[in-house]
Amino acid sequence: MLHxxxxxxxxxxxxxxxxxxxxxxxxxxSSMFSxxxxxxxxGSHSTPIxxxxxxxxxxxxxxxNGNIPSKxxxxxxxxxxxxxxxxxxxxxxxxxxxxxxxxxSNLNTVLSNGKIAANQTETIMQIVVPNGASYVTQSExxxxxxxxxxxxxxxxxxxxxxYQNKNYLPQPTIHSHEDIQLPSLGLSKEENNSVLQEPTxxxxxxxxxxxxxxxxxxxxxxESTSSITSSSRYDQEHDSSTTNTVTTTAVNNNATLDTxxxxxxxxxxxxxxxxxxxxxxxxxxxxxxxNEKRSSIVLxxxxxxxxxxxxxxxxxxFRALPxxxxxxxxxxxxxxQQERKISYSFAAIGDxxxxxxxxxxxxxxxxxxxxxxxxxxDEIVERFLTEPSELLAWRKQNPPNLDEEFKxxxxxxxxxxxxxxTNLEEQLQKTQKRVAAGIHHYVNLCFIMERMxxxxxxxxxxxxxYSIALNSLAEAELRYHAGECxxxxxxxxxxxxxxxxxxxxxxxxxxxxxxxxDGVLENLxxxxxxxxxxxxxxxxxSKLSVNQADVxxxxxxxxxxxxxxxxxxxxxxxxxxxxEELIRADELELANQQNREIFIRYCIWSELIYLxxxxxxxxxxxxxxxxxxxxxxKLRANNWQALEEPTFDMPANxxxxx
Numbered sequence: 270m271l272h273x274x275x276x277x278x279x280x281x282x283x284x285x286x287x288x289x290x291x292x293x294x295x296x297x298x299s300s301m302f303s304x305x306x307x308x309x310x311x312g313s314h315s316t317p318i319x320x321x322x323x324x325x326x327x328x329x330x331x332x333x334n335g336n337i338p339s340k341x342x343x344x345x346x347x348x349x350x351x352x353x354x355x356x357x358x359x360x361x362x363x364x365x366x367x368x369x370x371x372x373x374s375n376l377n378t379v380l381s382n383g384k385i386a387a388n389q390t391e392t393i394m395q396i397v398v399p400n401g402a403s404y405v406t407q408s409e410x411x412x413x414x415x416x417x418x419x420x421x422x423x424x425x426x427x428x429x430x431x432y433q434n435k436n437y438l439p440q441p442t443i444h445s446h447e448d449i450q451l452p453s454l455g456l457s458k459e460e461n462n463s464v465l466q467e468p469t470x471x472x473x474x475x476x477x478x479x480x481x482x483x484x485x486x487x488x489x490x491x492e493s494t495s496s497i498t499s500s501s502r503y504d505q506e507h508d509s510s511t512t513n514t515v516t517t518t519a520v521n522n523n524a525t526l527d528t529x530x531x532x533x534x535x536x537x538x539x540x541x542x543x544x545x546x547x548x549x550x551x552x553x554x555x556x557x558x559x560n561e562k563r564s565s566i567v568l569x570x571x572x573x574x575x576x577x578x579x580x581x582x583x584x585x586x587f588r589a590l591p592x593x594x595x596x597x598x599x600x601x602x603x604x605x606q607q608e609r610k611i612s613y614s615f616a617a618i619g620d621x622x623x624x625x626x627x628x629x630x631x632x633x634x635x636x637x638x639x640x641x642x643x644x645x646x647d648e649i650v651e652r653f654l655t656e657p658s659e660l661l662a663w664r665k666q667n668p669p670n671l672d673e674e675f676k677x678x679x680x681x682x683x684x685x686x687x688x689x690x691t692n693l694e695e696q697l698q699k700t701q702k703r704v705a706a707g708i709h710h711y712v713n714l715c716f717i718m719e720r721m722x723x724x725x726x727x728x729x730x731x732x733x734x735y736s737i738a739l740n741s742l743a744e745a746e747l748r749y750h751a752g753e754c755x756x757x758x759x760x761x762x763x764x765x766x767x768x769x770x771x772x773x774x775x776x777x778x779x780x781x782x783x784x785x786x787d788g789v790l791e792n793l794x795x796x797x798x799x800x801x802x803x804x805x806x807x808x809x810x811s812k813l814s815v816n817q818a819d820v821x822x823x824x825x826x827x828x829x830x831x832x833x834x835x836x837x838x839x840x841x842x843x844x845x846x847x848x849e850e851l852i853r854a855d856e857l858e859l860a861n862q863q864n865r866e867i868f869i870r871y872c873i874w875s876e877l878i879y880l881x882x883x884x885x886x887x888x889x890x891x892x893x894x895x896x897x898x899x900x901x902x903k904l905r906a907n908n909w910q911a912l913e914e915p916t917f918d919m920p921a922n923x924x925x926x927x
Contacts, residue, residue, distance in 0.1 A: 594630025
């Protein structure tokens with residue numbers, strides 16, 4: 270059972286006692302919008318903020334494993350000192366430098382033109398880019414090019430390796446932009462070309478209907494011509510059309526899981542904070558849980574969500590179950606940290622901000638359950654969403670059945686075994702690696718997207734401040750000077766017009782912040798949470814799927830030997846009968862454990878397919894993100910376009926001001 274201290278989301282961005290903040294001890298002096306760059310006139314630091322980011326240019330060091338470059342005794346700024354470098358180093362620096370420095374964007378382009386893997390490019394960036402910097406110096410740039418040459422020649426990408434090979438560095442190979450080709454997608458030449466075509470009409474974005482396919486890479490399951498239905502009592506009582514059905518395909522007569530109904534008629538649950546807290550001494554927060562499809566509006570506490578999670582863990586231990594956000598400030602573990610790392614003081618974070626973070630986490634939790642093809646039909650989930658009375662009182666009067674899914678109802682084990690791929694373990698090992706890497710990258714993506722949104726919010730705030738300051742200037746000009754000059758009055762009216770459009774720009778940016786926060790950022794976190802839930806499922810499986818089949822088999826064989834020895838011996842009839850009874854009981858238990866193992870494999874396979882099909886929602890995520898970005902870009906462009914004529918009407922001829 271998952272306890273609160275083991276909750277992977279239990280540590281929080283609001284843990285004010287954390288000594289491992291990426292901002293170190295700079296929180297009290299750093300502005301919310303401080304960039305940390307030395308050229309930032311509004312920053313409270315004259316030099317880049319020192320952070321413990323393991324030289325990562327995108328994200329803090331979230332994992333202590335071999336995938337992240339560790340700190341080295343060598344310095345990328347001085348490691349090549351005194352070395353005669355080839356002319357190409359100076360040529361590349363001259364082509365990409367500005368004011369003696371190379372931006373991260375240009376450095377990334379140069380490394381990409383070296384045709385090395387993306388993870389190698391990221392590793393080089395993590396090694397050479399100083400913490401919090403937006404550029405690299407020439408010495409750091411040279412180190413990056415030297416590491417690029419190492420990567421191209423299959424030499425380890427590290428400062429230690431570079432130091433060992435610095436006297437005979439390989440020559441880097443940089444391809445021109447025209448030589449760079451997109452990686453092959455495993456398609457034909459015509460199909461690859463079609464991928465490169467830019468969509469020009471809305472019809473280009475329409476989904477293509479294809480036959481259902483099994484999980485990629487899986488061997489064909491055992492042949493079966495049967496059709497089975499695996500449905501709970503709740504399924505049969507409410508909607509028999511939404512059961513997990515195994516059908517027979519027309520190709521090779523292989524039984525496959527019918528998943529067409531999985532993503533049909535999906536529900537959405539909204540979670541909002543109740544306006545008033547309850548309790549005499551210790552106030553607690555209630556959440557309003559609304560489900561339009563079930564026509565239900567209920568009040569729930571955080572403890573109710575926790576109870577639901579623990580019940581589902583007991584009832585569905587071999588399903589991908591989402592995690593809960595933290596109950597309170599702080600926590601004991603820090604597995605997913607990106608959304609906790611923010612650039613303003615923890616002390617300034619109020620209770621309302623924490624509640625909003627927790628509300629969104631609860632919303633992701635319950636929506637992940639309600640979208641799952643099996644969990645959404647559970648009777649306890651139904652009660653959680655529809656029971657109008659206080660859930661604590663209801664669950665005391667109606668204690669749920671906590672037996673796991675396998676025990677609560679009979680299953681057609683033979684059919685489940687036939688449709689489960691024979692190479693499931695091989696596919697599971699591949700998925701384990703994919704999920705581990707995916708969690709790491711989605712943590713990065715969430716962190717970067719949240720940082721982008723904060724910057725956009727800061728920009729919106731500055732536009733508003735500029736608008737206010739410009740209006741104040743206009744007022745002062747009219748009061749002390751412009752009233753005496755007609756052209757000055759026109760300039761002041763220009764101030765007011767610019768101020769108005771600045772405020773419009775601020776409003777548009779704030780709207781875009783809202784859309785991005787509730788849209789692309791939340792969707793990235795949903796997929797991150799899905800990967801975490803599958804990782805947890807794999808861990809539960811290794812702990813809970815252990816059986817005693819070998820022990821029972823040996824015991825049965827030993828008892829049968831005793832029966833053969835004692836059978837027919839006078840006076841041992843009772844003992845023989847007792848042994849035969851034990852054999853029958855052990856055989857039943859052995860069959861039960863074997864059937865449970867088959868069912869567990871089927872559940873894991875089903876969750877693998879569910880995880881794989883979520884890739885379609887990633888496409889929708891970016892389609893919506895691009896659509897919103899285009900929409901707001903047009904609105905902002907129209908705003909500036911409307912400002913063009915009034916500003917050009919402002920007098921610009923010096924001779925007019927007499």
